[in-house]
Structure formats: C-alpha cells, structure tokens
Amino acid sequence: MALLEVSGVSKRFGELRALAGVDLRVEAGQIHGLIGPNGSGKSTLMKCIAGALAPDAGVIRFAGRNLTRAAPSERARAGLSIKFQITSVLPSLSVYDNVLLALQGRDSLVSLLRSATRRARHEAVTAALARFPLIGRADQLAGALSHGEQQWLEIAMALATEPTLLLLDEPTAGMSLEERRLTGELLAPIKTGCAILIVEHDLDFIRGVSDVLTVLDQGTVLDSGSVEAIQASSKVQEVYLTRV
Amino acid sequence: MILVLEMALLTVGLALPLALDHFWIVLATRIVLLCLPALSFDLLWGYSGIMSFGQALFYGTAGYTAALLARDAGLTSIFVIVPACTLIGLVLALAMAWFLLLGRYPPSTIFVALGTLTGAYAADRLARGWYYLGGQNGIPSIPPLTAGPFTIAEGPVYYYLALGALLVVYALCRVLVRSQFGLVLAGIRQHEERISFLGYRVQHFKAIVFTLAGGICGLAGALAAFHDGFVWPNMLSVLLSTQFVLYVLFGGVGTLVGAVIGVASIEYVSFLLADRFQTFWPILLGLLLLFVVLFRRSGLVGLVVTERERFGRFGRAPARAKVERSHGAA
Numbered sequence: 001m002a003l004l005e006v007s008g009v010s011k012r013f014g015e016l017r018a019l020a021g022v023d024l025r026v027e028a029g030q031i032h033g034l035i036g037p038n039g040s041g042k043s044t045l046m047k048c049i050a051g052a053l054a055p056d057a058g059v060i061r062f063a064g065r066n067l068t069r070a071a072p073s074e075r076a077r078a079g080l081s082i083k084f085q086i087t088s089v090l091p092s093l094s095v096y097d098n099v100l101l102a103l104q105g106r107d108s109l110v111s112l113l114r115s116a117t118r119r120a121r122h123e124a125v126t127a128a129l130a131r132f133p134l135i136g137r138a139d140q141l142a143g144a145l146s147h148g149e150q151q152w153l154e155i156a157m158a159l160a161t162e163p164t165l166l167l168l169d170e171p172t173a174g175m176s177l178e179e180r181r182l183t184g185e186l187l188a189p190i191k192t193g194c195a196i197l198i199v200e201h202d203l204d205f206i207r208g209v210s211d212v213l214t215v216l217d218q219g220t221v222l223d224s225g226s227v228e229a230i231q232a233s234s235k236v237q238e239v240y241l242t243r244v
Numbered sequence: 245m246i247l248v249l250e251m252a253l254l255t256v257g258l259a260l261p262l263a264l265d266h267f268w269i270v271l272a273t274r275i276v277l278l279c280l281p282a283l284s285f286d287l288l289w290g291y292s293g294i295m296s297f298g299q300a301l302f303y304g305t306a307g308y309t310a311a312l313l314a315r316d317a318g319l320t321s322i323f324v325i326v327p328a329c330t331l332i333g334l335v336l337a338l339a340m341a342w343f344l345l346l347g348r349y350p351p352s353t354i355f356v357a358l359g360t361l362t363g364a365y366a367a368d369r370l371a372r373g374w375y376y377l378g379g380q381n382g383i384p385s386i387p388p389l390t391a392g393p394f395t396i397a398e399g400p401v402y403y404y405l406a407l408g409a410l411l412v413v414y415a416l417c418r419v420l421v422r423s424q425f426g427l428v429l430a431g432i433r434q435h436e437e438r439i440s441f442l443g444y445r446v447q448h449f450k451a452i453v454f455t456l457a458g459g460i461c462g463l464a465g466a467l468a469a470f471h472d473g474f475v476w477p478n479m480l481s482v483l484l485s486t487q488f489v490l491y492v493l494f495g496g497v498g499t500l501v502g503a504v505i506g507v508a509s510i511e512y513v514s515f516l517l518a519d520r521f522q523t524f525w526p527i528l529l530g531l532l533l534l535f536v537v538l539f540r541r542s543g544l545v546g547l548v549v550t551e552r553e554r555f556g557r558f559g560r561a562p563a564r565a566k567v568e569r570s571h572g573a574a
C-alpha cells in the first residue's frame with residue numbers, strides 16, 4: 001500500500017478547471033517530484049493534499065486513512081507536513097521559537113502550559129537548527145533572515161514535526177545557485193526518515209533529487225515514472241519540456 | 245521595561261489607600277475592577293486575535309447573577325458569590341465559544357466580533373424589558389458582600405479585595421501568555437493558518453482563551469455589583485464592551501500592563517475633564533482617544549516598550565552555558 005494515494009481529485013475555481021481527476025501515489029521513503037508548466041495545478045494539488053483547499057471530488061488517503069475532509073491540523077497529526085510556495089515563517093518570533101512551535105505541535109495542552117517544555121525540547125530544537133545552517137541565528141527574529149534562510153527555516157519547521165510525508169512547494173524559489181546546491185544536499189539524507197513530494201520549477205534541481213517524477217498539464221497527469229523514463233517520454237518532451 | 249511598569253503600578257496600587265480619602269478610594273476601586281474585563285479583552289485581542297465586542301455580556305450577566313443571589317436567595321458570602329459568578333462567566337463564554345469558534349470551518353474575525361456584539365446587544369435589550377430584572381432601572385440596593393461574620397463595605401477593605409483579585413488574575417494571565425501555550429497564541433496571532441499546519445487545533449486554543457476571558461469578566465461583574473450596590477442594563481451593553489476595547493487600544497495591546505494603564509488613564513482623565521469642562525468633556529476625551537488610537541498604534545505602553553519586548557519570551561530559557569555547549573557541538 002502506498003503512503004499517499006490520491007484518486008480522482010478535481011478542483012475548480014469558478015470556470016477555471018485547476019485539477020481534473022488527478023491520480024498520484026507516493027511510496028514510503030521516496031522523493032517524488034511534481035513538475036509541470038505554470039498553471040498546471042501543482043500547487044493546487046499540494047494544497048488539496050495538505051488540507052488548505054477542499055477538493056470538489058476524489059479521495060486522498062494517507063497511511064491507509066481517508067483524509068479527504070480532515071482539517072489541516074489532523075493531517076499534520078497524522079504525519080503530513082508542508083512547506084508552502086510563499087514562505088510563511090512567523091516573522092516576529094525568533095528562529096528558535098519558530099522551530100520550537102513546530103516541534104511541540106502535537107503536545108497536549110497541559111504540557112504546553114508548563115514552562116518546562118522549553119527546556120525539554122531544547123536539544124531537539126538545536127538539532128533541527130543544526131541540520132540547516134541556522135544554528136548561529138537561533139536568537140534572531142525570523143523576519144530578519146534572508147529569503148533563502150527563511151526557506152531553510154520553513155523546511156526545518158516542516159521536518160521538526162517528524163512527518164512521514166513532507167510536501168515541499170518550490171523549496172528553492174528565490175535562492176541563489178549556491179543555496180540551491182546546498183538545499184539539494186540537505187534534502188538527500190531526509191528520505192531515510194520520510195517520503196517527500198516536491199514541486200519545483202528548477203528541472204536540474206528536481207532531476208537531481210527525485211526518485212520518481214509526475215508531470216501535470218492543465219490539471220491532469222501527463223505522465224509518471226522514473227526520472228530517466230520521464231526524460232525520455234515523447235509526450236512530456238512534446239507537451240511540457242518544449243514549452244519551458 | 246514591562247517589569248518596571250508592573251512594579252511601579254503595583255507599588256502605587258498598594259500605597260494608594262494610604263494617601264487618598266474615601267471618595268477617591270471608591271473611584272480607585274471602580275478603576276481596579278474595570279481592569280479585569282480590560283485584561284480579558286487584551287487576552288482575546290492582544291494575544292489571541294479574537295475581536296470581542298461582547299465582554300460586557302459576561303460582566304453584566306455575572307453582575308445580575310450576584311444581584312439576584314443577594315436579593316432572592318439572601319446569598320452575600322464572598323465564598324459563594326465569587327465562585328458562582330466566575331463559573332457563570334466561564335460557562336456562558338464556553339457556550340458562545342462553542343457556537344462562534346468551534347464550527348466546522350474557522351470563523352472570520354468579523355463573524356466573531358459581530359457574534360459577540362449581538363450577544364451583548366440582545367442581553368442588554370432583554371434586561372431592559374424584563375420586569376424580574378428591574379427593567380431600565382436594574383436591581384438596586386444590593387446588600388454588602390460578606391466574609392463570614394464580616395461585612396466588606398466600599399472603602400479601603402473593598403479596594404484591597406479588588407486589588408487582590410486583579411493581582412491574582414494578572415499573575416495567571418502573565419503565566420499563561422509567557423508559557424508555551426502563550427507561544428502558540430503568539431503564533432496564531434501572526435499566522436493562524438500556518439500554525440494549524442503544524443498540528444495545532446487553533447480553534448481549541450481560541451475557545452480556551454475566550455472561556456477564560458469570560459470567567460475573568462464574571463469575577464469582575466460580581467465584585468462590581470456588590471461594590472456599587474446596584475446593577476443596571478448598561479452593565480451588559482455594547483457601549484461598555486466598546487469601552488473595554490478602547491481601554492486596551494489606548495493603553496497598549498498585547499502587553500497586559502497596557503490594559504491596566506489604559507483603564508487608569510482613561511478613567512482618571514475622564515474624571516478631570518468632566519470636572520473642568522462639564523459640557524463638552526466627552527468631545528475632548530473622544531479626540532484624545534482618536535489621537536492615540538490613530539497615531540500611536542502600540543498605545544501608551546508603546547512609548548517605552550519595544551516591539552520585541554512586547555512579543556515577549558516564552559517559558560524559562562535554557563541555561564546560557566547549555567545553549568553555548570549545544571551551539572559548539574553543532
């Protein structure tokens with residue numbers, strides 16, 4: 001059984017058909033790339049999976065549970081975590097507090113009322129920050145970080161929840177070449193702990209990190225398979241790669 | 245700086261009855277009691293992003309409950325009145341939270357604001373029209389509060405009772421907003437949707453704060469009813485609810501101490517203006533409030549407290565050496 005099974009998911013915004021019966025399977029421990037031209041429905045599909053948007057039709061099953069109508073908090077508690085396309089760190093809180101918030105997302109209300117929680121989570125926060133080059137900036141406000149650092153912080157927050165599936169929507173958007181290279185290196189070891197579904201426009205980046213690629217076009221799945229198979233696919237080359 | 249302000253206010257608050265005559269002590273007691281619902285509104289808006297125009301609903305309902313217990317059941321013991329009225333505030337607020345906050349979809353700020361406003365308006369109209377509650381005149385001649393064989397009449401004793409209640413509530417609010425629970429509230433205030441994607445059931449947090457705020461208003465309403473000796477429909481009104489909003493906006497949102505400063509300064513300035521400009525003092529007060537709310541968004545407290553301090557820190561920070569060891573290890 002796949003970790004994530006998306007079956008026949010559709011979504012309309014008025015007259016615009018964003019998704020039309022999309023099927024997708026993500027296996028445990030897999031980095032699954034989702035590519036497609038602008039407006040192909042990648043971000044809409046990510047939002048439907050994370051619970052930010054409710055699909056008009058279709059079923060989303062995660063780890064055997066039907067989460068199609070579940071609230072985002074329930075999906076997070078089930079092991080889904082997302083990094084949005086637009087960075088959404090909490091700018092007026094310190095980098096440390098941003099990660100701490102992510103870490104204790106599944107704690108009980110009683111433990112949250114006890115100040116000792118901060119001390120209990122300290123090692124985990126520093127470990128999460130150490131994984132990305134943010135440890136020296138723990139006490140700074142998240143809003144003071146550069147764009148690339150905010151992207152890393154958000155990935156660190158998404159990972160801090162110890163997800164079984166991480167949804168990354170354009171994790172390298174706005175990053176320099178060096179930051180992109182470093183992000184690729186940082187993501188590679190993560191898949192031993194969780195699967196990753198990643199949307200990215202940088203084809204070199206996504207070819208480098210993905211095990212499987214799915215190509216969306218106009219709200220439907222154009223093709224899906226290994227990176228080599230997709231690169232060789234005449235359908236993809238004709239409809240997608242020639243347009244980019 | 246917030247701690248300095250808190251210590252200064254505490255010192256002034258404790259010493260006040262030593263320097264004032266009876267008239268001013270009664271006025272000071274009213275001000276202290278008004279700080280409680282102002283604190284409750286600061287918890288809601290300043291810390292949780294919930295706009296409530298209905299805090300007077302809980303304040304007035306508890307006041308009326310206290311008056312009815314005294315008039316119809318002869319109950320005036322502080323050991324009955326305070327828990328019963330606090331409970332009334334908690335239960336009523338929980339019921340409203342259930343309706344306004346715990347629906348299938350997250351409510352908008354406007355929805356909650358209008359819902360609470362409607363609740364206060366309906367309660368005000370009900371009290372004005374219900375003969376059992378005394379109609380427009382309310383319930384007069386409430387007997388004094390008692391503690392065993394002792395009577396707690398207005399004056400220094402009642403002042404210290406009100407101050408004690410304020411200190412306890414303030415301390416509890418302070419612990420709450422600086423705990424990890426407070427960190428979650430700070431996150432909710434900045435980006436509610438993001439917080440829900442981390443696994444937090446945001447509406448549950450809001451419902452808890454809303455309920456606690458209702459309990460604080462219930463406590464204040466009961467003490468105010470016994471202090472003033474009467475209750476009337478204005479205790480439930482949208483006008484009074486709006487007054488609580490203005491106290492906090494004027495003093496400084498999201499600091500707790502700003503709510504206390506807001507109440508004390510507005511009430512004191514109102515008294516001075518009313519004394520000197522008997523015909524047009526409300527216009528002067530309105531202009532002053534407008535000026536501060538429009539041009540000093542962080543309120544009076546914002547003059548001396550930085551934005552970083554206003555957001556505060558949450559929980560006990562790990563020992564410095566431990567942090568440095570961890571950094572070194574990384």
